[in-house]
Amino acid sequence: MNYWLMKSEPDAFSYDDLAAKGKAEWDGVRNHAAQGHMKAMRKGDLSIFYHSNIGVEAVGIMEIVEEAAPDSTDGTGKWVAVHVAPKEKFAKPVTLKTMKADPKLANMVMIRQSRLSVSPLTAAEFKHILDLSMG
């Protein structure tokens, strides 16, 4: 089981949008490093849903329900996307500020490389963010 963190701007696609849909293609990723992470995802892996730009916080958990396949929004055939489903909405979102200030999360790939939209989390980091979301 692997853990991930995926970003979306909530005015384009929010956790609530995913919850309403039930299942969605995580499309539009056009960065090679992020693509590599999506190709490494396996069915059943869990990912933090993070709201960038607005909110700037982790808001919930989703599950990878379909592994990497051609991105339906891509005409070139070069890019892939996974499918995700909502799993749990956090009672209390965990802000970037909180994560940055937490020594246990100092090595998080997302914090070190803020522009990467799909990044891996260690099991310990994932668990710690869950703990923080419970207040």
Add this chain to the structure above:
DNA sequence: GCCAACGTTGGC
């Protein structure tokens, strides 16, 4: 709205 980080493009 500004700016830093970083990926991509294009001239040489």
Add this chain to the structure above:
DNA sequence: GCCAACGTTGGC
């Protein structure tokens, strides 16, 4: 193959 210019992302 190098590097400057430019565009995009994303935090503040």
